[in-house]
Amino acid sequence: MFLAARDLRRNWRRFSLVGLVVGLVAVLSTVLAGLADGLVRDGTSGLRALPITHLAFEPHAKAVFSRSTLDGRALHAWQHTAGVEATPLGVSFVNAAPAGRGPSLDLALFGVQPGGLFEQSSPAGPDRPLPGLVLADEVRGEGVKIGDRYRIGGSGVTLPVIGFTFGGSYGHVPIAYVPLTTWQAIAYGSDPRGRFSAVAVRATDGADLAAANRRAGTETLTKEEAYDGSPGFSAETATMTLIRGFLLVISALIVGAFFTVLTVQRTRQIGLLKALGASGGYVLRDGIAQMAAVVVAATAAGALAGTGIVAALSGGPVPVELSVDSIALSAVLLVVAGIGGSLVAFRRITTVEPAIALGVEP
Amino acid sequence: MTALALRDITVTVPDGPATRTLLDAVDVEVGPGEVVVVTGASGSGKSTLLAIAGLLRRAPAGEVVIADTPTAALSERRRTLLRRDHVAIVYQSANLLPSLTAAEQLELVGHIAGERRADVRPRARALLDELGLGTGAAGRLPAQLSGGERQRVGIARALMGRPTVLLADEPTAALDAALSAEVAALLAGEARAHGLATLVVSHDDAPLAHADRHLHLADGRLAERTLDRPPAG
Numbered sequence: 001m002f003l004a005a006r007d008l009r010r011n012w013r014r015f016s017l018v019g020l021v022v023g024l025v026a027v028l029s030t031v032l033a034g035l036a037d038g039l040v041r042d043g044t045s046g047l048r049a050l051p052i053t054h055l056a057f058e059p060h061a062k063a064v065f066s067r068s069t070l071d072g073r074a075l076h077a078w079q080h081t082a083g084v085e086a087t088p089l090g091v092s093f094v095n096a097a098p099a100g101r102g103p104s105l106d107l108a109l110f111g112v113q114p115g116g117l118f119e120q121s122s123p124a125g126p127d128r129p130l131p132g133l134v135l136a137d138e139v140r141g142e143g144v145k146i147g148d149r150y151r152i153g154g155s156g157v158t159l160p161v162i163g164f165t166f167g168g169s170y171g172h173v174p175i176a177y178v179p180l181t182t183w184q185a186i187a188y189g190s191d192p193r194g195r196f197s198a199v200a201v202r203a204t205d206g207a208d209l210a211a212a213n214r215r216a217g218t219e220t221l222t223k224e225e226a227y228d229g230s231p232g233f234s235a236e237t238a239t240m241t242l243i244r245g246f247l248l249v250i251s252a253l254i255v256g257a258f259f260t261v262l263t264v265q266r267t268r269q270i271g272l273l274k275a276l277g278a279s280g281g282y283v284l285r286d287g288i289a290q291m292a293a294v295v296v297a298a299t300a301a302g303a304l305a306g307t308g309i310v311a312a313l314s315g316g317p318v319p320v321e322l323s324v325d326s327i328a329l330s331a332v333l334l335v336v337a338g339i340g341g342s343l344v345a346f347r348r349i350t351t352v353e354p355a356i357a358l359g360v361e362p
Numbered sequence: 363m364t365a366l367a368l369r370d371i372t373v374t375v376p377d378g379p380a381t382r383t384l385l386d387a388v389d390v391e392v393g394p395g396e397v398v399v400v401t402g403a404s405g406s407g408k409s410t411l412l413a414i415a416g417l418l419r420r421a422p423a424g425e426v427v428i429a430d431t432p433t434a435a436l437s438e439r440r441r442t443l444l445r446r447d448h449v450a451i452v453y454q455s456a457n458l459l460p461s462l463t464a465a466e467q468l469e470l471v472g473h474i475a476g477e478r479r480a481d482v483r484p485r486a487r488a489l490l491d492e493l494g495l496g497t498g499a500a501g502r503l504p505a506q507l508s509g510g511e512r513q514r515v516g517i518a519r520a521l522m523g524r525p526t527v528l529l530a531d532e533p534t535a536a537l538d539a540a541l542s543a544e545v546a547a548l549l550a551g552e553a554r555a556h557g558l559a560t561l562v563v564s565h566d567d568a569p570l571a572h573a574d575r576h577l578h579l580a581d582g583r584l585a586e587r588t589l590d591r592p593p594a595g
Contacts, residue, residue, distance in 0.1 A: 002473040007461040010503070272457055275418055277446020277523070278474045279439070354445075355418040357457060358531055360409050 026302025111183020
């Protein structure tokens with residue numbers, strides 16, 4: 001990098017424009033990484049927080065709770081499987097209108113059985129479930145207080161707020177825990193017949209989930225696979241992936257175009273280096289090192305600025321999450337894309353003949 | 363030892379629908395410490411002759427021998443290594459790299475050859491001193507040097523790789539008369555001092571004052587011309 005380093009130091013203005021563009025792409029890419037992670041968190045943090053490994057759905061439900069209805073037979077089969085803890089889970093989306101004062105709430109209603117896997121979230125008294133809402137913490141910020149009463153839309157059921165917990169959100173709305181019997185009354189009215197949406201499973205490594213599925217007539221997904229069922233999750237992640245992919249392509253094209261022009265401008269210089277006895281590999285290494293230095297520095301600066309923006313947005317209405325892994329991956333991909341783009345330009349280096357140094361056509 | 367020999371070199375170039383013979387069975391041999399000047403009109407093939415002698419391009423026919431090594435059958439990689447280790451070129455307008463200081467122009471040659479920086483730096487300084495370029499010039503970029511200083515740096519860079527063969531392409535063409543004479547004398551003096559087989563192509567007469575032999579290129583053929591003075595060596 002003998003020539004590249006000195007050229008960078010003495011002609012930094014020449015590289016500042018491409019550095020600025022790559023840096024801005026890195027800012028955008030970092031903010032998008034934060035937004036993508038934030039959207040994933042906003043869509044699935046409720047599921048993620050559940051102390052389970054799998055969810056068993058009705059076959060073909062594709063992790064969508066509203067498409068899955070199970071009953072006591074399936075639950076019994078799962079609860080009698082070795083190496084498995086299983087509990088019923090009812091999930092539906094409702095609007096809760098305040099019976100007195102307070103804001104109207106869109107909620108992901110999680111019906112759970114007191115005790116067992118969801119002990120911490122369960123609205124339970126000393127000997128029986130308490131019919132009330134345990135709301136995700138973030139709702140507290142909207143002015144909701146313990147004791148407020150809410151009418152659950154479409155059911156005629158009115159419930160008091162009896163507590164707050166870390167519930168997270170599901171499908172971008174905060175989770176409210178209710179006893180399963182209350183959830184069934186809201187979902188099925190007076191004829192619940194023991195129905196619920198899915199079986200929440202915590203399985204040890206050796207547990208025979210396939211056999212349990214056969215007996216229960218269910219289809220089991222890991223908790224992470226079940227994220228796909230969150231409303232909008234697949235579309236959001238696909239959109240974010242597409243935008244970030246486009247950014248990588250744009251970055252590769254910008255870097256490639258810049259270094260193509262630079263290589264053309266330097267044709268005689270490259271010829272001179274070869275005339276001095278430099279091999280094609282020497283010239284190539286010098287060029288790649290120079291490009292890598294520009295792209296790495298610009299990406300690092302951009303990623304740092306982007307991280308600052310994500311940190312500033314964190315906790316506000318925009319769903320962002322600061323994940324070092326994700327931001328680092330985004331930066332690494334940007335550098336790789338830049339190097340990939342420049343390789344097209346550097347192909348030219350190998351074709352420059354040393355006779356150019358004398359102004360002789362080879 | 364054969365420092366530099368071109369044997370039966372023939373080059374033809376497209377000329378409209380026909381072809382033109384630029385170099386026609388050219389033979390020339392240059393011994394260590396000998397300075398041979400080739401003159402000829404513009405477009406007569408002088409630079410092509412130099413490019414072939416410097417292994418910058420292959421001759422379609424004929425053989426180039428450098429430091430006892432026939433090169434026609436060598437791979438590109440071997441030719442590059444031979445050029446790096448045995449051939450140096452002084453260019454018209456010096457052809458310096460704009461982002462390197464005078465000292466770094468020389469250090470680059472050592473870097474390309476894979477030498478240690480600790481060995482390269484003092485040698486570069488010593489050569490610049492030898493060429494009359496003091497400490498002030500060593501740290502300056504080409505744009506901050508005069509035309510004469512740039513050409514001195516170009517000569518010093520050529521000497522840096524301890525070559526066997528020194529080629530010079532119109533080394534005085536971009537200089538005024540006084541500087542031309544000075545640079546031509548310097549080039550020939552350094553070539554002899556370092557025992558280099560030196561081939562200079564020029565369309566002006568300044569290098570002839572210091573030549574051992576004068577060849578003239580016309581219609582693709584090299585003809586020996588008598589120097590109007592005793593050989594300079």
